[in-house]
Amino acid sequence: MGKLVLLTLLGAGLALIGERLVAIRRRTNASREVEPVEPQNCHLVEGLGYGSEDIDVLPSGLAFISSGLKYPGMVNFGPDEPGQIFLMDLNEQNPRAQVLNISDSFDKASFNPHGISTFMDKDHTVYLYVVNHPNMKSTVEIFKFEERQRSLVHLKTIQHKLLISVNDIVVVGPEQFYATRDHYFTNFFLTLFEMAMELHWTYVLFYSPREVKVVAKGFSSANGITISLDKKYIYVADILDKNIHVLKKHDNWDLTPLKVMQLGTLVDNLTIDPDTGDILAGCHPNAMKLLNYNPEDPPGSEVLRIHNVLSEQPSISTEYANNGSVLQGSSVAVVYHGKLLIGTVFHKALHCVL
Ligand SMILES: *[C@@H]1O[C@H](CO)[C@@H](O)[C@H](O)[C@H]1NC(C)=O
Ligand SMILES: *[C@@H]1O[C@H](CO)[C@@H](O)[C@H](O)[C@H]1NC(C)=O
Numbered sequence: 001m002g003k004l005v006l007l008t009l010l011g012a013g014l015a016l017i018g019e020r021l022v023a024i025r026r027r028t029n030a031s032r033e034v035e036p037v038e039p040q041n042c043h044l045v046e047g048l049g050y051g052s053e054d055i056d057v058l059p060s061g062l063a064f065i066s067s068g069l070k071y072p073g074m075v076n077f078g079p080d081e082p083g084q085i086f087l088m089d090l091n092e093q094n095p096r097a098q099v100l101n102i103s104d105s106f107d108k109a110s111f112n113p114h115g116i117s118t119f120m121d122k123d124h125t126v127y128l129y130v131v132n133h134p135n136m137k138s139t140v141e142i143f144k145f146e147e148r149q150r151s152l153v154h155l156k157t158i159q160h161k162l163l164i165s166v167n168d169i170v171v172v173g174p175e176q177f178y179a180t181r182d183h184y185f186t187n188f189f190l191t192l193f194e195m196a197m198e199l200h201w202t203y204v205l206f207y208s209p210r211e212v213k214v215v216a217k218g219f220s221s222a223n224g225i226t227i228s229l230d231k232k233y234i235y236v237a238d239i240l241d242k243n244i245h246v247l248k249k250h251d252n253w254d255l256t257p258l259k260v261m262q263l264g265t266l267v268d269n270l271t272i273d274p275d276t277g278d279i280l281a282g283c284h285p286n287a288m289k290l291l292n293y294n295p296e297d298p299p300g301s302e303v304l305r306i307h308n309v310l311s312e313q314p315s316i317s318t319e320y321a322n323n324g325s326v327l328q329g330s331s332v333a334v335v336y337h338g339k340l341l342i343g344t345v346f347h348k349a350l351h352c353v354l
């Protein structure tokens with residue numbers, strides 16, 4: 001009798017695991033293949049071979065690029081070296097990426113940059129806020145950008161007990177930002193469990209020196225975050241739920257949900273077209289190929305544009321799609337006056353004239 005119960009439990013356990021494995025395959029679009037959509041005039045960016053996780057562009061066309069992220073469960077082809085921040089001038093015909101020098105006061109050896117966001121104060125000084133994972137912790141680093149010296153001067157490290165597993169930030173004022181938490185558990189296997197069980201335990205946090213609070217929750221994996229051109233709305237990508245949440249921002253920094261747009265692809269980082277206000281979304285068409293990397297059948301890339309985000313019927317178009325033969329694991333895309341720059345989690349970066 002005891003054996004029968006044990007066997008029944010074992011069978012039920014295996015069935016549950018099997019069912020959850022199927023759920024993971026479904027959630028990661030594991031059987032999806034990509035139909036190519038490629039603008040005419042694209043070329044790979046020199047000097048950016050090992051990832052360009054996040055990109056943020058100043059109104060002047062200078063783009064900051066975070067590179068060299070090391071993340072559990074993610075492949076990394078780079079040399080075993082710390083991460084770096086690159087600069088590109090998108091006004092140039094064939095822009096090249098240039099490493100920014102970082103001041104000596106900062107611990108460069110453990111630099112592991114993830115999401116970034118720029119902030120310009122009233123006297124036009126540019127600050128770069130960088131999500132950092134030194135020794136797999138999460139901090140937010142504030143740098144001042146010295147354009148003439150092409151360097152970053154480290155000003156401050158922000159740590160807080162709610163700033164855990166931070167993916168991306170969007171700066172909204174001096175030392176004020178929204179941040180996404182992309183998973184609840186910090187242990188890699190528990191993270192897989194969290195994904196398989198479809199827990200919705202991640203959130204968006206508001207940080208300021210005076211107040212830190214959770215302002216939106218219930219995301220499966222809150223990822224890219226950005227703000228609308230009029231600064232009234234916050235857009236959050238939920239990568240595992242394959243959607244983008246539009247939230248209204250209030251004077252006290254609270255957010256209220258407005259709507260959710262389903263995209264059917266795993267949305268990573270979000271940026272805004274400065275000319276139109278459209279959202280550009282760097283997406284993973286098949287996340288199983290990203291997690292379970294096979295050079296013979298690599299993960300592809302996909303960039304979507306969401307037009308008229310706040311209208312009743314936003315329309316979605318594909319700016320770029322490739323099966324991985326050119327670009328693998330797109331995580332972010334920016335447009336700047338007719339030019340498109342696509343970054344990836346660990347692969348190259350592509351520059352296209354639209
Ligand atoms: C980078 O910064 C350090 C310290 O500020 C300085 O010693 C070094 O010369 C700089 N390197 C370059 C290439 O500018
Ligand atoms: C872009 O998304 C990737 C994947 O989640 C992440 O590693 C990276 O930090 C993101 N970058 C930004 C700026 O959000």
Ligand SMILES: *[C@@H]1O[C@H](CO)[C@@H](O)[C@H](O)[C@H]1NC(C)=O
Pocket residue numbers: 026027029030031032033242264265
């Ligand atoms: C990818 O996932 C979305 C939503 O989960 C689904 O609607 C779509 O059919 C999937 N695509 C493929 C090709 O599996």
Ligand SMILES: *[C@@H]1O[C@H](CO)[C@@H](O)[C@H](O)[C@H]1NC(C)=O
Pocket residue numbers: 036296297298323324325
């Ligand atoms: C990707 O597409 C190209 C043609 O665009 C094709 O030659 C190649 O075999 C495809 N690769 C995979 C892995 O499907």
Ligand SMILES: [Ca+2]
Pocket residue numbers: 054055056115116117168169170225269
């Ligand atoms: Ca960002």
Ligand SMILES: [Ca+2]
Pocket residue numbers: 115167168223224268269331
């Ligand atoms: Ca991201």
